[in-house]
Amino acid sequence: MDGVGARGAHRDPNVLRWLAGFTASGVGDNVYYVALSWAAVQAGTPFQAGLVTVAGALPRAVLMLGGGVLADRYGARRVVLAGTGVRCGLVLLAALLLVATTPGLVVLAAVAVLFGIVDAAFLPAAGALPALIAPPGQFGRVQGLRGLSVRLANVLGGPLGGVGVAVGGTAGAFGVAALLIGVSWPVLGAVRVRGVEAGAGEREGSGRRGCLPRGTAARARAGEGLEVVGVASGDVGFARGGERAAGAGASAAVVAGRDAVARDARVGGKGRGRWEGPGEPGAWWRGVAGELVDGVRYVRRDRVLTALVVSITLSDLGFVGPMNLGLTLLAGERGWGASGLGLVLAGFGVGAGAASLLLAWRGRVPRAGWVLALATVGGALAIAALARVPSVAGAVSVALCVGLLAGLGGALAGTLVQARAGAAYIGRVTAVSTLIGYGVAPLTFPLVGWAVSLWGTGPVFAACAMLNGGSAVVVLGVRGLRRAELPG
Numbered sequence: 001m002d003g004v005g006a007r008g009a010h011r012d013p014n015v016l017r018w019l020a021g022f023t024a025s026g027v028g029d030n031v032y033y034v035a036l037s038w039a040a041v042q043a044g045t046p047f048q049a050g051l052v053t054v055a056g057a058l059p060r061a062v063l064m065l066g067g068g069v070l071a072d073r074y075g076a077r078r079v080v081l082a083g084t085g086v087r088c089g090l091v092l093l094a095a096l097l098l099v100a101t102t103p104g105l106v107v108l109a110a111v112a113v114l115f116g117i118v119d120a121a122f123l124p125a126a127g128a129l130p131a132l133i134a135p136p137g138q139f140g141r142v143q144g145l146r147g148l149s150v151r152l153a154n155v156l157g158g159p160l161g162g163v164g165v166a167v168g169g170t171a172g173a174f175g176v177a178a179l180l181i182g183v184s185w186p187v188l189g190a191v192r193v194r195g196v197e198a199g200a201g202e203r204e205g206s207g208r209r210g211c212l213p214r215g216t217a218a219r220a221r222a223g224e225g226l227e228v229v230g231v232a233s234g235d236v237g238f239a240r241g242g243e244r245a246a247g248a249g250a251s252a253a254v255v256a257g258r259d260a261v262a263r264d265a266r267v268g269g270k271g272r273g274r275w276e277g278p279g280e281p282g283a284w285w286r287g288v289a290g291e292l293v294d295g296v297r298y299v300r301r302d303r304v305l306t307a308l309v310v311s312i313t314l315s316d317l318g319f320v321g322p323m324n325l326g327l328t329l330l331a332g333e334r335g336w337g338a339s340g341l342g343l344v345l346a347g348f349g350v351g352a353g354a355a356s357l358l359l360a361w362r363g364r365v366p367r368a369g370w371v372l373a374l375a376t377v378g379g380a381l382a383i384a385a386l387a388r389v390p391s392v393a394g395a396v397s398v399a400l401c402v403g404l405l406a407g408l409g410g411a412l413a414g415t416l417v418q419a420r421a422g423a424a425y426i427g428r429v430t431a432v433s434t435l436i437g438y439g440v441a442p443l444t445f446p447l448v449g450w451a452v453s454l455w456g457t458g459p460v461f462a463a464c465a466m467l468n469g470g471s472a473v474v475v476l477g478v479r480g481l482r483r484a485e486l487p488g
Contacts, residue, residue: 030157061439068431147356295428318468351403
């Protein structure tokens with residue numbers, strides 16, 4: 001184990017630089033969304049402001065899988081830095097436009113669309129980067145740190161956006177967002193990816209491992225340059241610096257007397273996880289499209305990865321609607337007011353932060369698959385109960401449980417995805433696993449509002465809780481995922 005594994009990711013300067021840059025960028029994002037919403041409301045009706053927000057979400061949802069391809073083609077770190085620079089420029093441009101003139105909804109929608117397009121590339125790369133800066137045994141701890149960063153960004157972003165609007169108007173809020181995103185650029189630029197050559201998207205010499213349970217067997221079809229690394233515990237993965245599985249169609253050897261071997265994988269072109277197509281017109285687009293299809297097939301061929309993606313999808317679809325728009329409608333129905341809603345959201349944030357802190361401190365959770373399923377079931381029951389609690393105090397307590405259980409389940413699912421994914425596919429797998437939560441689920445808000453207007457909050461929260469609980473059924477139904485352990 002290298003120095004990072006010996007001292008823990010939470011004490012590694014490189015990981016802490018990533019954490020600082022990721023947090024600054026996240027706070028800037030939250031300030032940007034506050035500024036954009038405020039500017040849109042000032043320029044039009046609330047409905048039109050909602051359309052501006054949707055205008056930014058749609059390209060993110062449509063293009064996110066392609067963003068995962070870019071992360072694997074050119075390296076997650078490069079894409080993160082390029083995306084950060086462009087995002088900062090877009091927000092700064094919005095601030096300058098507001099200083100020079102009064103932009104209409106069309107201009108604001110254009111900024112939102114461009115920001116969403118860049119986000120489609122930035123988000124998968126940002127999600128893949130933690131797996132490239134720490135050894136597999138520290139993935140859980142890094143995911144915990146990432147969860148703490150997200151919670152901090154959510155807590156600080158709203159108030160900072162409000163202060164920016166109050167002091168400098170909407171232009172001031174955009175300026176604060178541009179400053180924060182801009183500050184993150186040199187900090188993220190100082191982060192070093194472990195043993196990765198430019199554009200390779202792979203870790204070298206570190207024994208990249210999957211999260212295979214004991215007794216699991218799979219085949220590997222090794223393309224040119226793919227190397228297979230096995231470990232005594234039955235965990236198997238890919239690295240450049242281990243034993244080479246030479247030649248197309250080579251089979252992985254049984255490791256340490258176990259039947260665990262590498263998962264199906266194919267790495268194209270010079271062992272760098274991308275195609276080097278000819279120079280004729282359209283070759284780049286065909287290469288990207290081919291890699292996108294190959295990434296989806298890679299997930300589909302791996303039963304555990306497929307189950308993880310389906311589980312995350314059901315969890316996100318059952319969680320995002322009720323815990324965002326649904327919670328606002330619930331507060332209005334109960335007469336809790338804005339202060340009551342704020343307390344409930346604070347309770348959720350404390351619970352989610354506690355789950356992230358626990359994982360960042362412990363690093364490992366035994367029987368991760370079983371814990372993931374149980375946390376998901378508990379979180380689903382808490383979501384259903386939230387709509388049945390009459391008092392603010394009771395709702396805060398239940399929301400705390402939702403945050404704790406959903407936060408733990410989400411962090412474990414993310415860790416298992418990153419541990420399972422091959423290094424050459426980490427960007428595409430991350431894009432597939434986060435597509436619903438970041439791209440599709442927010443678009444269901446109108447459906448949630450329509451359902452609440454017809455049946456009330458209780459039935460809608462119960463239906464979403466059942467959808468969320470279906471995630472646990474998927475986990476328990478796949479033996480490899482049910483018995484999965486975090487890498488060590």
